[in-house]
Amino acid sequence: MTRPHDYFLRTDRLGFGQWSEGDLPLALELWGDPGVSSLIGGPFTDREIGARLARERTMLIDHQVQYWPVFLLQSDDFAGCAGLRPYHLDGRIFEMGVHVRKSYQGQGLAQEAARAVIKFAFETLQIRGLFAGHHPKNASSKRLLGRLGFSFTHEEFYAPTGANHPSYLLMNPGRPETL
């Protein structure tokens, strides 16, 4: 369980932790809610959510990134997750994703978390570019990616939803090489 003093990254309202083995109850709260999972491949069984938690922990060991759990600084309440996963390792392109618990959606928290992830990716990790995609029915995610400055590149089949997802890139302005 992430404790407040463990936050490695903070925004005005959010602290970023790291998934621990004992975080299954938090993972179930987030990914077990169809209000969060329906457009990212859910509903997920408890077993699938346990496997997802294990994958996030392995990703941190292997690639120093994960969809980090985020908490409200004011209450330490669990708000969701935001972060990175490998997309095109040779090109140093990572995928960015944000999942906000239903009760905290509509407050600008996804945007706040995503801006912190982008800054961390580009300035601290020196990542070359970020990929993001969304289910075609995910209007909220589409607006979010637009506000963050992502550019539409193509549609890509996403096996967990069985749909073609509009897909986007945001390149690191500090590393202006082309793909």
Ligand SMILES: CC(C)(COP(=O)(O)OP(=O)(O)OC[C@H]1O[C@@H](n2cnc3c(N)ncnc32)[C@H](O)[C@@H]1OP(=O)(O)O)[C@@H](O)C(=O)NCCC(=O)NCCS
């Ligand atoms: C998509 C998702 C991440 C958006 O989360 P969110 O926290 O509601 O998103 P935002 O931070 O952009 O805020 C949403 C709205 O609140 C508004 N808002 C309210 N208060 C705000 C504030 N203080 N600051 C900024 N915006 C605020 C925003 O303008 C935005 O308006 P819009 O609906 O017209 O676009 C969320 O719906 C989610 O987790 N869905 C399930 C998982 C998923 O599909 N993730 C995306 C693919 S990885």
